[in-house]
Amino acid sequence: MxxxxxxxxxxxxxxxxxxxxxxxxxxxxxxxxxxxxxxxxxxxxxYAATKSRRGRAPKILMRAAAAEGLTPAQQLEDPFYLYLRGHVEQACLDQRIAFQALARRGEGFAPPEGAVDGVVAIGRLSPREVEALAAMSPNVVFLNSSPDESRFDSVVLNYDLGIRLAVDHLLGLGHRRVGFIGPALRPDDRGKPTPEIRRERFMAHMARHGLLDPALLVEAPMDAPSTAAALSAYLASGAPRPTAFLAVSEETALGAVRAITEAGLSIPGDVSLVSFNDTPLSALVTPGLTSVSTHALEMGQAAVRLLAERAALPDRPPVRTLPVKLVVAPSLVVRESTAPPSDCP
CATH class of the missing domain: 1.10.260.40 (lambda repressor-like DNA-binding domains)
Incomplete structure (x- = not known):
């Protein structure tokens, strides 16, 4: 780490x-x-280091391209997707697959340099972008989205399980006033506004325990500066303060760290904080963030593995022809940002 x-x-x-x-x-x-x-x-x-054997370039087995739904500026606001792309590239290198990133061109992507045996599409893409990628290669794997599981392979996360792990952890520590930081709506796999799934699952799990308080839901964008501003305003408003927050993403959690400390509060002494995604950043801040790990490395590796299975190569037919949807189970990494509430006996 x-x-x-x-x-x-x-x-x-x-x-x-x-x-x-x-x-x-x-x-x-x-x-x-x-x-x-x-x-x-x-x-x-x-990243796991990969070394070439005896300094010789490994034989290339197939060629792949990656298309990213987020722009470079958006990736800086949510680095989870930056790391997904890195893991895909590393997995291609490990499996002797030539890798190239497709550059954006207008509302689509520039053509790949030469023929490719498949494409990994990272994040949410518009219907037009989906069809443009399918025209490049019928072998497209979607990573962290699933726009058409009847046609394409996909690797997605079990968000419900991740939120349940976070909620159960906080309730197990004795927290009863738990808040959520994040947007109410986000674009779905087809670009239409839809309820943010992590917020929805948080509300459902808290309601199941009879502990949902809508006053503890803090509306905030998914970038650190905007979250810091939104949470600072919430804490200064005199609204009821929860003893713990669950942040929709790591960037949101990082913004929350700044707002909470600038308000003169301590983590976890005054407020516990749980993040979502668990990229390397979660262990770099002080205190280290308890975080729902989405296993981005394994997600990237799985996407490349599915891509290789559907590729029609000169020396062999595809391993399978039917599309597969792989759902990854997250886990909880406990660090220093969570503790029992100060008023817990």
């Missing part, structure tokens, strides 16, 4: 500066390129 010291050595930024970059400190002027460098180096420190 990466440390601030290691990240400092790799990027040239001081550990304190890196910490401020991660939490979206508005007082720190930093370029998108600098933030991207920090995020990517954090990921590289956690």
């Amino acid at each position: 990466a440390t601030l010291k290691e990240l400092s050595e790799r990027t040239g930024y001081a550990p304190a500066t890196i910490s401020r970059i991660l939490t979206g400190d508005p007082g720190l002027t930093v370029s998108p390129e600098a933030r991207k460098k920090v995020l990517e180096e954090a990921g590289r420190l956690n």
